Amino acid sequence: MNKIRGVIFDLDGVIVSTDEYHFQAWNKLAETEGIPFDRGDNERLRGVSRMESLEIILEKATRGYSEEEKLVMATRKNEIYRESLKNLTPSDILPGVMDVLEGFRSRDVKMAIGSSSKNAQPILAAVGLDDAFEVVVDGTHIERSKPDPQVFSMAGEQLGLSPGECLVVEDADAGVDAGLAAGMPVLAVGAATGHSGATIKASDLTAITLDEMLNPACS
Secondary structure, three states, X not given: OXXXXXXXXXXXXXXXXXXXXXXXXXXXXXXXXOXXXXXXXXXXXXXXXXXXXXXXXXXXXXXXXXXXXXXXXHHHHHHHHHHHHHHOOHHHEOOOHHHHHHHHHHOOOEEEEEOOOOOHHHHHHHXXXXXXXXXXXXXXXXXXXXXXXXXXXXHHHHHOOOHHHEEEEEOOHHHHHHHHHOOOOEEEEHHHHHOOOOOEEEOOOOOOOHHHHHOHHHO
């Protein structure tokens, strides 16, 4: 395995916690339509695009929806979600993140965001990390969301690195699949630690050292 020279982080659930905001927005939309939706359903939405998430929710609907109606619903969900992002502060940055970012910066390791979210930039700005990453690739830049590897392949290319030189950090199974499909080693954290294919695993970024992240083949 090549030496790791760059790290590509997923955003939600890895750098900052916005899971509850997503859940509340989808739940409000589902309630309006009379569609059952709970936290178990919400787990299925991890790492996938907004429209794909909507399709999963509509599996429980009692009627069909036109493509125009689906677009209206997805837009409404995003409006609810973006309104809730006004509550984000630096305190929403997850444990260990700041130490890891500073550690990689001191070692001249390149860093990027690879997220399916179309709200990555406002989220990063809200928590004060808008200048922390050399590259941000999100849902506004890609045509295919995770588990397709496009977001990570694009981030690696923009960092100027080969796939083997990039470590992906992910908290969703779909993201782990995407990183592996891109030919990159993957650190699975949080909910993704159950993924059998992950290169290395840690409960969160406080539970792993920089050396372990930069030498995943030895961990």
